[in-house]
Amino acid sequence: MDVAAPRHLNPRKRPRQARSTVTVEAVFEATIQVLLIEGVHRLTTTRVAERAGVSVGTMYQYFPHKQALLYALNERYLDRLADRVEDVCLRHHGVSTAIMVEALVTAYWEAKTERSDVTRVLYSSAVELDNEALIEAFARRMDRATTAMLATAPDADYADLDLINATLLSVIFGTVRNVFERNMPLTLQVEIRKQLVAMCLSYLKAAGG
Amino acid sequence: MDVAAPRHLNPRKRPRQARSTVTVEAVFEATIQVLLIEGVHRLTTTRVAERAGVSVGTMYQYFPHKQALLYALNERYLDRLADRVEDVCLRHHGVSTAIMVEALVTAYWEAKTERSDVTRVLYSSAVELDNEALIEAFARRMDRATTAMLATAPDADYADLDLINATLLSVIFGTVRNVFERNMPLTLQVEIRKQLVAMCLSYLKAAGG
Amino acid sequence: MDVAAPRHLNPRKRPRQARSTVTVEAVFEATIQVLLIEGVHRLTTTRVAERAGVSVGTMYQYFPHKQALLYALNERYLDRLADRVEDVCLRHHGVSTAIMVEALVTAYWEAKTERSDVTRVLYSSAVELDNEALIEAFARRMDRATTAMLATAPDADYADLDLINATLLSVIFGTVRNVFERNMPLTLQVEIRKQLVAMCLSYLKAAGG
Amino acid sequence: MDVAAPRHLNPRKRPRQARSTVTVEAVFEATIQVLLIEGVHRLTTTRVAERAGVSVGTMYQYFPHKQALLYALNERYLDRLADRVEDVCLRHHGVSTAIMVEALVTAYWEAKTERSDVTRVLYSSAVELDNEALIEAFARRMDRATTAMLATAPDADYADLDLINATLLSVIFGTVRNVFERNMPLTLQVEIRKQLVAMCLSYLKAAGG
DNA sequence: AATGAATGAGTTTTCATTCAT
C-alpha cells in the first residue's frame, strides 16, 4: 500500500513493540466483533475498547479518533486481500488463460465469501469513510498483479491488455459483490461463479486469446 | 414491488391528499440534498425537516422514524429504476440479441450514472437498513423483465435461460456499481461499458446465441 | 361537590345537550382505557381522542387542556363514590353501631376494589393534578354523611363525635388504600377487612358505644 | 432489602469510591429538590443533573435511565425508613403493649411527617414505577420487626399474631398516609394520631392483650 | 361545529473525546 493515507487518518503511531501489535490486533478483532454483533450504529469506541480488553484511553493512544480506527481496519483488510490475490497471480504466471481466470475468480470469490458476514460489516464500516485512497491503492495492486499474470499467458496475445484487464477486474469484483449482497442461495452462487468464469473466458478469447 | 416490507418500516400514513404528497416529496428531496451536502453521518431528522421546509413533527407524521424514511426513499428509488428498465425491456422485445444487450446495459448504466452522486448517497443511506425485501423485489422485477425480453430474441435459443439471465444481471449490475464506486475517469468508464457489452455478447453467443 | 374548582381547570363548557354528554362520557371512558392499557406516561390527548372516536379538536371543545380532562375525570369518580357511600349511610340511619360500621366498610371497600385496576389508574392520573379541592369536597361529604349516620346509633353516645368520625374515616380509607396498593392475596384482604371492622367496633365501644 | 429488583431498574454501576458516592448522593438530593420545586412533570434528567452539579452524561453512568434513578431513590428512602422502624422495634422488645404501639405509631408517623413534602413527592415519583418489589421488601421487613416485637409483650398473648400484625400495619400505614395526603390541620393530625393509638390498643386488648 | 395536519419546544439518551489520577 504505497499511497499515503489522508493525513488526519494516520494512526497516531505505528505500533512497533510486540505488545502494541497485540493490542492493535485485539482492537481490530473487537471492532469486527462489535460490528457483527451490534451493527454499525452501535459501534462505539467504548464498546470496542471494552471488548478488546483495553481502556478507551489506551485505544486513543493508537488511533487518534474513531475514523482512524476504521480506516486502519479497512486498510488491513484490503492489504490482506491484495496479498492473497497477488500471491495467486504470481503462482499462475505462464499457465493457460483458462487456468488463470479460474484461479483469479476462485481466489477473489473465496476471500470474499469465506467470511461473508465480515466482508459485509467491513463494507458498512467504510461508509462515510474517506477511503478512496485505499480503494485506489488496492485497485492498482490488483491491476498490476493480474496484468502481469495475463501477459504471461502462452495462449493469448491482447491488443489492449490494460483495458481488457480493467474490464475483467471490474466485472469480477462487481459480480462477486453483487452476488453476496443479494444473499443468493448457495447453489445459485456456485453456478453463477462457473458462468462468470465462462463469460470471462469467452470474452478473452474474442479479445485475442 | 410485491414483497411485503418489514412491518416496522412502513410509513405511518400513506399520503392521499395533494398537500401530503407534496410534503412527502419535499422530504424525499431534502433527504437526498442533506445526504449529498452533509453526508450520512450528518443526516439528522431535524436537518431533513428544516431543509424540506416542514417541522420535525410533521415529518414524523409521515415517517414513524428515521429508518422508515430511508426505507421509503430507497423504495421509491428502486421502483423508479425498475420502471425505467422494465420499460426499455418491453420496448426491445423481438430485436436482435446485440441490440437487447446494448439497450439493457445502456438503460441501467445511464440510470445509475446520470446522477452518480445521488446513486452513491442512496447506497450509503441503505447501510444498516433492513432492505433485503426491497432488493429482492427489485431483483425479481428485473429478472422477469429481462428474461421475458431475452426469450423473444430471434437469433438465440438458450438451454438454461434462467441461469444465463441471472448471471447477466449480476454481471451488469455488479460491474456498473464497481465502476462508479471507483470513480474511474469518464473515458475509461465509457470504454469499459463497451467492453462489458462485448463480454455479455460473446457469453450469450457461446451459450446459444 | 360544592367547592369551586381551581379556575383554570374548569371545563370550557358544561355539556348540556344529549350529544355532548355522550361525547364527554366517551372521552372519560377512553381516558380510563388508555390509562389501563398504556399507562400514565402514554396518556396523550391524541390517543384518548382516537379511542373515544372523536377528533382532538372536538375534545378541546369540551376540555380546554389535558389537566381539565383529568380533573373532571377525578371529579366524576369522587362524586360517584360519594354518592354511593352517602346512599349507604342514609339507608343505615338508626341501626346498631355494628351494622353501621360493617355497612360503611363494605360500601367503601367494594367501591374501591370491585374495579381495583381502575381505582389504581385514577390515583395515578391524579398525580401532579391540583385536586386538593376535590379531595376536600369529597372528605366533607363523607364526614357529613357518616357523622349523621353515627349520630343516630341507638346504642352509642359519643363525647366528641367529630373527632371520632374523622379518625374512623381516616382509618378506613387509609387501610383500604394500603391493602389494595400492596396487592395482597385476596384471602388476606378478606381477613383484614374483618379485622378492620372489629377494630373500629372496639374503638367505638371504648369511645362511648 | 433482600428481594431482587426488576433487572432493568438496576443502577448501571454501584458507587464504590468516595467520589462516586458523593455524586450519587448529590443526584438523589437534586432529584428531591427538583420534585419539590418543580413537580413530577418537570422532573427531567437535565434539570436533575444541572441541580446536582454534574453533567447528564455522568448521571447516566450511574443510572441507565430515569426510571432507574427513581427506583434507586425510592429504594434508598424505604431502606432508611425500614431501618428507623426496625431500630425502634428492637429497642422496645419486652415492654408493655401500650408502649409498643405508641412507639411504633410515633416512629412511623414522625418519619413520614417530619418532611411531609418529601414524602409526598416521593410518592408521586413512584407513579408508573414498577416498584412492587420494593414495597414488598419493605413490608416484609416491617412485618418481621413488628411481629418480633409484639411477640415479646409481657401483657399479651395473641391467637393469630400474623393476622393481627398485618392488620395493625395496614391500619397504621394507611392512616398515616391518608392523614398527611389530606393535608389536615396540624392540631387535628395530632389528635387523630392519639386516637389511632387508642384504636390499636383497644383492638389488641380485644384480641388477646 | 368538527376535523386532524402542522407545529416546535422539550424530553430522554448516546457517545466521541479529554484529562486528572
Added chain:
DNA sequence: TATGAATGAAAACTCATTCAT
C-alpha cells in the same frame, strides 16, 4: 503509560395545542 470518569453537544422522537379548512 494506562485508566475510565466526566463532559455536553447533538441526536431521535413526542405531544399539548392551534387553526385553516
